Amino acid sequence: MxxxxxxxxxxxxxxxxxxxxxxxxxxxxxxxxxxxxxxxxxxxxxxxxxxxxxxxxxxxxxxxxxxxxxxxxxxxxxxxxxxxxxxxxDLARLEREIASARTEEKERARGERVDAMRLHARAVRSLVAHLRAPGATEIGI
CATH class of the missing domain: 2.60.15.10 (F0F1 ATP synthase delta/epsilon subunit, N-terminal)
Structure with missing residues (x-):
């Protein structure tokens, strides 16, 4: 077999x-x-x-x-x-390649989080600017 x-x-x-x-x-x-x-x-x-x-x-x-x-x-x-x-x-070379790939993946994920936070902040600023514009209705909170 x-x-x-x-x-x-x-x-x-x-x-x-x-x-x-x-x-x-x-x-x-x-x-x-x-x-x-x-x-x-x-x-x-x-x-x-x-x-x-x-x-x-x-x-x-x-x-x-x-x-x-x-x-x-x-x-x-x-x-x-x-x-x-x-x-x-080669196990040693493979371990180095994997460590490098993990580092790159972490950096990519960090960059994506930063981009998402910037997009969120831009959306909030846009909403605030729209609400403060002349003629915008008052919202009671």
């Missing part, structure tokens, strides 16, 4: 279906390892790094996933559907 791994996001197939010897990961309950013949399994991974080998002594590959659903079916299919997936052969 052979184990196959696929990792997909809404926009790409990060790891096309291919044979693997072992898949390791972490979820809320701890670490786990999957080999061919494993019982069916379903788990959610908020932020995790999946590790796998295509042969027993082969090189390890890595894929950092965010918001992932991890499914083992029929002891031979491991399917991971994630919001985000960043894959590579």
């Amino acid at each position: 052979t184990l196959y791994l696929t990792i997909a996001t809404p926009t790409e197939i990060a790891v096309p279906r291919g044979p693997v010897y072992l898949v390791r990961g972490d979820d809320e309950s701890g670490s786990f390892g999957i080999m061919a013949g494993h019982l069916d399994m379903l788990t959610v991974m908020q932020r995790a790094v999946l590790r796998w080998r295509t042969e027993a002594e082969g090189p390890q590959r890595f894929c950092a996933v965010h918001g992932a659903l991890f499914v083992v079916r029929d002891g031979e299919e491991v399917e991971v559907s994630a919001r985000e997936a960043h894959c590579g052969d």
